[in-house]
Amino acid sequence: MSKVDFRSLANNSVRNLTPYQPGKPIEELERELGITSSIKLASNENPLGPSPKVIQAATQALQKAHFYPDGGCYELKQALSRFLSVLPEQITVGNGSENVLELIVKAYLHKDDTAVISQFAFLTIPILIQSYGTRAKVVPAREWGHDIPSMIQSIDEKTRVLFLVNPNNPTGTYTNKMDFIRLMESVPPHVLVVVDEAYSEYITNPDYPNTLEFLPRYPNLVITRTFSKVYGLAALRLGYSISSVEIADILNRTRLPFNVNTIAAKAACAALDDQSHVQNSVEINQQGMQQLEEGLRQLNLKYIPSIGNFITVDVSNGMSVYQKLLLEGVIVRPLKAYDMPRHIRVTIGTRQQNDRFLKAVNKVLHARDNTVTA
Numbered sequence: 001m002s003k004v005d006f007r008s009l010a011n012n013s014v015r016n017l018t019p020y021q022p023g024k025p026i027e028e029l030e031r032e033l034g035i036t037s038s039i040k041l042a043s044n045e046n047p048l049g050p051s052p053k054v055i056q057a058a059t060q061a062l063q064k065a066h067f068y069p070d071g072g073c074y075e076l077k078q079a080l081s082r083f084l085s086v087l088p089e090q091i092t093v094g095n096g097s098e099n100v101l102e103l104i105v106k107a108y109l110h111k112d113d114t115a116v117i118s119q120f121a122f123l124t125i126p127i128l129i130q131s132y133g134t135r136a137k138v139v140p141a142r143e144w145g146h147d148i149p150s151m152i153q154s155i156d157e158k159t160r161v162l163f164l165v166n167p168n169n170p171t172g173t174y175t176n177k178m179d180f181i182r183l184m185e186s187v188p189p190h191v192l193v194v195v196d197e198a199y200s201e202y203i204t205n206p207d208y209p210n211t212l213e214f215l216p217r218y219p220n221l222v223i224t225r226t227f228s229k230v231y232g233l234a235a236l237r238l239g240y241s242i243s244s245v246e247i248a249d250i251l252n253r254t255r256l257p258f259n260v261n262t263i264a265a266k267a268a269c270a271a272l273d274d275q276s277h278v279q280n281s282v283e284i285n286q287q288g289m290q291q292l293e294e295g296l297r298q299l300n301l302k303y304i305p306s307i308g309n310f311i312t313v314d315v316s317n318g319m320s321v322y323q324k325l326l327l328e329g330v331i332v333r334p335l336k337a338y339d340m341p342r343h344i345r346v347t348i349g350t351r352q353q354n355d356r357f358l359k360a361v362n363k364v365l366h367a368r369d370n371t372v373t374a
């Protein structure tokens with residue numbers, strides 16, 4: 001019997017994918033090195049963890065684990081609707097916001113269409129676009145950020161979706177309100193503008209656009225948000241989009257009925273209810289950002305100014321510094337996959353974690369001269 005080549009049977013677009021590389025799990029590092037008490041500053045998770053109220057709600061929800069979830073996510077949509085002042089019918093829930101991004105790609109991008117994204121944009125998005133066989137038009141970044149005029153320019157007759165990651169991961173750069181309005185005014189009305197706002201709850205800059213208030217004016221606007229970052233629920237996988245009722249209706253048709261589980265939905269309701277935990281997380285992040293910026297300046301390391309819960313630092317050789325930091329029990333993110341080989345991305349941690357990172361990076365960089373000959 002001849003051997004079947006299942007690789008060649010796969011869709012072209014899927015066969016050529018480079019999979020997304022997530023941050024290294026703590027358990028994996030400790031298993032590999034036989035060490036303990038390492039820290040992970042690699043996936044922009046909330047260092048405070050979830051609110052105690054969330055843990056209580058999720059634990060209680062486990063008692064009903066034998067029932068299928070409410071596919072319509074009634075309670076969570078009601079809670080989000082009140083919290084955001086939008087209609088429940090404008091909301092689409094997903095297994096993480098990446099799932100919602102996938103619903104958008106699946107529903108609105110055909111094979112011959114193009115989607116416009118920025119260079120250095122969150123890699124999940126171009127991977128999704130490619131996996132559905134659509135072409136991404138990647139617009140060169142300007143000072144690491146989205147170049148809005150060029151993105152507008154690059155829209156062609158085949159463009160159906162434009163992705164704006166705001167702030168962008170991994171660069172921490174953002175599109176201000178003026179540029180956002182300029183974009184919305186210039187984009188043809190049939191082109192969807194999808195704004196990925198995974199970090200919006202962290203942001204206090206007055207010129208960061210409050211996109212929600214623009215929804216009535218721009219029916220082609222879709223906003224995605226997540227419970228993975230400031231709410232500290234990354235493991236539970238829950239994200240959502242807010243859009244016109246019409247677009248939400250389409251996205252909800254492409255959604256699998258149980259893409260959000262009961263534990264996550266209950267936890268998210270409790271998380272929304274505990275805004276003091278959010279507030280506390282935002283403050284810790286602002287203090288930590290200041291601490292890291294000061295520390296990096298003292299080490300003479302250049303960084304890209306960031307408004308998120310992470311900062312991207314030029315360490316000359318990102319992969320080598322990443323590997324040496326692992327030996328110190330500090331997990332950060334190398335950015336080779338983003339074509340940023342000089343940089344590492346560091347999540348803002350607690351004061352102690354930030355301190356440990358700064359000491360470790362100092363040690364690793366100064367040990368460099370010794371290890372060359374070793």
Ligand SMILES: *Cc1c(COP(=O)(O)O)cnc(C)c1O
Nearest residue numbers: 096097098122169198226228239
């Ligand atoms: C972390 C992140 C997400 C969140 O993904 P989830 O699937 O909701 O965990 C989405 N977009 C960006 C830019 C991110 O950094």
